Amino acid sequence: MARVILPSGETREAQGITFLELIHQGNAAAVLFNGKLLDLREPVPEEGEARVLTTADPEALEVLRHTAAHILAHAVTRLFPGTKLAIGPAIADGFYYDFLFSEPISHEDLARIEEEMKKIVEQNIPLERVWIPRAEAERLLRERSEVYKLELLSEIPGEEISFYRQGEFLDLCRGPHLPSTGLVQHFKLLDLAGAYWRGDPTRDMLTRIYGTAFATEEELEKFLRWREEARRRDHRALGPQLDLFSIQNDMVGAGLVLWHPRGARIRRIIEDFWVAEHYKAGYQLVYTPHIGRSRLWQTSGHLDFYRESMYAPIVIEGQEFFLKPMNCPFHIAIYKTKTRSYRELPLRYCELGTVYRFERSGVLHGLLRVRGFTQDDAHIICRPDQVEEEIRGVLRFALYILRSFGFAEFTAYLSTRPEKFIGDVADWDRATEALRKAVEGEGLAYQVKTGEGAFYGPKIDIEVQDSLKRPWQLTTIQFDFNLPERFDMTFVGPDGRPHRPYMIHRALLGSLERFFGILVEHYGGAFPVWLAPVQVVVLPVSEAEIPYAEKVAGELLEQGIRAEAWTKEGKTLRWLVREAQLQKIPYILVCGPREAAEGKVALRLRTGEDQGPKPLDEVVLRIRQAVCARTTGL
RNA sequence: GCCGGCGUAGCUCAGCGGCAGAGCAGCCGCUUCGUAAGCGGCGGGUCAGAGGUUCGAAUCCUCUCGCCGGCUCCA
Numbered sequence: 001m002a003r004v005i006l007p008s009g010e011t012r013e014a015q016g017i018t019f020l021e022l023i024h025q026g027n028a029a030a031v032l033f034n035g036k037l038l039d040l041r042e043p044v045p046e047e048g049e050a051r052v053l054t055t056a057d058p059e060a061l062e063v064l065r066h067t068a069a070h071i072l073a074h075a076v077t078r079l080f081p082g083t084k085l086a087i088g089p090a091i092a093d094g095f096y097y098d099f100l101f102s103e104p105i106s107h108e109d110l111a112r113i114e115e116e117m118k119k120i121v122e123q124n125i126p127l128e129r130v131w132i133p134r135a136e137a138e139r140l141l142r143e144r145s146e147v148y149k150l151e152l153l154s155e156i157p158g159e160e161i162s163f164y165r166q167g168e169f170l171d172l173c174r175g176p177h178l179p180s181t182g183l184v185q186h187f188k189l190l191d192l193a194g195a196y197w198r199g200d201p202t203r204d205m206l207t208r209i210y211g212t213a214f215a216t217e218e219e220l221e222k223f224l225r226w227r228e229e230a231r232r233r234d235h236r237a238l239g240p241q242l243d244l245f246s247i248q249n250d251m252v253g254a255g256l257v258l259w260h261p262r263g264a265r266i267r268r269i270i271e272d273f274w275v276a277e278h279y280k281a282g283y284q285l286v287y288t289p290h291i292g293r294s295r296l297w298q299t300s301g302h303l304d305f306y307r308e309s310m311y312a313p314i315v316i317e318g319q320e321f322f323l324k325p326m327n328c329p330f331h332i333a334i335y336k337t338k339t340r341s342y343r344e345l346p347l348r349y350c351e352l353g354t355v356y357r358f359e360r361s362g363v364l365h366g367l368l369r370v371r372g373f374t375q376d377d378a379h380i381i382c383r384p385d386q387v388e389e390e391i392r393g394v395l396r397f398a399l400y401i402l403r404s405f406g407f408a409e410f411t412a413y414l415s416t417r418p419e420k421f422i423g424d425v426a427d428w429d430r431a432t433e434a435l436r437k438a439v440e441g442e443g444l445a446y447q448v449k450t451g452e453g454a455f456y457g458p459k460i461d462i463e464v465q466d467s468l469k470r471p472w473q474l475t476t477i478q479f480d481f482n483l484p485e486r487f488d489m490t491f492v493g494p495d496g497r498p499h500r501p502y503m504i505h506r507a508l509l510g511s512l513e514r515f516f517g518i519l520v521e522h523y524g525g526a527f528p529v530w531l532a533p534v535q536v537v538v539l540p541v542s543e544a545e546i547p548y549a550e551k552v553a554g555e556l557l558e559q560g561i562r563a564e565a566w567t568k569e570g571k572t573l574r575w576l577v578r579e580a581q582l583q584k585i586p587y588i589l590v591c592g593p594r595e596a597a598e599g600k601v602a603l604r605l606r607t608g609e610d611q612g613p614k615p616l617d618e619v620v621l622r623i624r625q626a627v628c629a630r631t632t633g634l
Numbered sequence: 635g636c637c638g639g640c641g642u643a644g645c646u647c648a649g650c651g652g653c654a655g656a657g658c659a660g661c662c663g664c665u666u667c668g669u670a671a672g673c674g675g676c677g678g679g680u681c682a683g684a685g686g687u688u689c690g691a692a693u694c695c696u697c698u699c700g701c702c703g704g705c706u707c708c709a
Contacts, residue, residue, distance in 0.1 A: 087709065089709085090707090096707090098708095104639095149709075152708090161709095163709095171709080172709050173709055193637080193703055193705070194704060195637080195704065196636075199708085201635075201705075205636060207638070208705080236702095240645080250682090250700065361635075365702095539669085541667070572665090572667050572672060574672085575672080577669045577670060592668055602668080602669080
């Protein structure tokens with residue numbers, strides 16, 4: 001006898017019947033048993049505890065979406081007979097289904113398909129699970145020339161194959177599914193894109209239709225609003241709008257960023273902060289060139305293993321030079337300029353080093369994926385006995401920096417030794433342990449990615465969540481057992497003999513370009529006061545107050561505040577206020593005859609709030625406080 | 635790279651076989667203004683590029699270039 005918990009909270013004991021027969025709940029969706037989702041058509045298990053989920057349960061969402069994917073496929077086969085089906089899973093934000101259409105379809109077709117899906121939902125067609133013997137299944141799929149399904153079938157073990165039928169639509173599927181199409185009420189098709197069969201570029205290009213589905217209309221609408229918000233915050237739109245940067249493909253080159261004055265201003269603030277904090281944390285800043293001889297890259301191994309991501313060589317005086325894709329070989333070269341004693345370690349070299357990597361044109365994306373970018377790089381060279389403390393220090397430092405930029409939620413990923421690796425197992429274990437202790441010591445939530453480390457060492461990656469809850473991988477802390485070997489790095493130990501140091505690569509922000517793009521989206525262009533390229537704009541009410549406005553701006557500049565007086569525009573105050581708001585400038589100081597007479601300024605915040613006349617000193621103090629605290633508030 | 639979509643003024647877009655358009659931005663005037671667009675005028679284009687179809691192409695066809703979405707969520 002198993003215990004079955006019904007959605008109402010009631011408990012039933014049952015045996016020998018299916019869940020569906022046991023309950024009458026209209027919106028029952030699936031069953032949770034031993035952490036696994038079961039179909040309601042399954043028989044109640046012999047013993048244990050099973051919980052019946054309704055469409056409103058978050059655990060049932062993937063079942064709901066999976067069924068939505070089937071409804072999509074059903075609609076497509078009705079409208080486009082002969083379309084071949086591939087796969088249609090539920091994903092993080094919804095679902096998709098991959099098809100091979102006999103002719104291309106476009107966005108306009110999505111509306112038609114959606115209409116057809118609505119009909120299928122209205123018809124409230126029951127989904128039935130059918131078990132078909134392998135030979136029969138194969139014949140069935142062959143008959144319909146479902147080549148992709150046949151391929152999938154060949155990989156499924158067992159002699160009885162699970163299919164789902166909804167009306168005239170039949171699909172190879174392991175389930176589980178909702179009992180009936182009528183339960184999928186709130187869905188929308190979103191996008192159309194190409195996708196390779198099984199993600200393999202050598203195989204067929206299919207058409208993927210993305211959609212999403214939710215238990216309630218409110219959730220669906222909330223999701224659609226979220227999507228709209230993400231679209232509005234797109235750094236590629238905000239960048240030009242706020243005059244922060246541009247990427248000029250035709251003239252300058254794909255993936256190469258031009259930082260305009262306001263973007264450069266922000267970058268400079270980030271860099272200054274970064275450098276100051278690194279000095280405080282015991283790092284030493286270095287500068288290294290953009291190109292280096294082929295010998296360097298030969299020694300580092302980049303020419304053997306990384307060449308397809310490097311720019312072609314530049315030949316000067318018969319010597320080949322390569323644009324650097326990484327900074328590490330240069331830092332190692334600095335290390336090797338003299339014999340190092342164990343007393344000197346750890347050495348921490350940091351650099352905002354601009355590197356160039358070839359990326360396929362199709363993957364370039366605004367600032368987030370570029371070909372020339374500045375890593376906030378550092379290499380820590382230390383003794384084996386220092387590893388644990390060093391890692392702990394880096395992690396703590398990383399979190400401090402990320403928090404300073406307004407990120408509060410982090411997830412860490414610990415990637416361990418892969419099958420193919422270099423170095424010895426004892427070093428790997430020691431390093432991996434150090435990484436693990438550090439994340440645990442900092443109380444960070446983390447996941448282990450077994451075997452996902454690079455061939456040269458284990459690593460920790462830190463993912464942050466932005467204001468829209470989107471994850472971004474920023475920090476990476478990576479051991480390297482390869483380069484110290486290749487460059488024969490040594491230090492002299494207390495025993496007077498040479499020893500091999502440990503080397504750790506780390507980047508906190510990743511690259512300045514990408515980080516900046518993420519910041520733009522995180523803040524939606526409304527940067528906190530300490531980062532805002534222009535912190536204050538001073539607006540004269542009319543021509544008579546121009547001298548006063550300029551004097552106010554001058555005093556603010558004098559106090560180290562980034563201020564501008566807009567006195568040359570010849571526009572109305574209304575126009576200037578609107579412009580300042582659109583530029584998302586934190587503080588707007590309006591100067592009219594009253595303020596000029598009393599030596600005050602009328603303070604308006606970028607939120608639109610009018611705070612009335614204030615003495616300038618008070619405003620200065622307020623801005624200073626906002627800068628020191630690095631808050632997002634004004 | 636591949637699949638689909640899209641390239642028209644600095645920006646956002648309309649026009650989709652018959653004279654290349656609008657709004658914003660820019661320039662020139664007038665207006666001197668109290669918290670999200672004052673008024674008028676002017677300039678601005680190889681309609682991404684090349685080839686083709688046609689009496690006639692921004693519009694239809696082919697190729698090239700560029701941009702956007704996606705190509706690691708596995709019946």
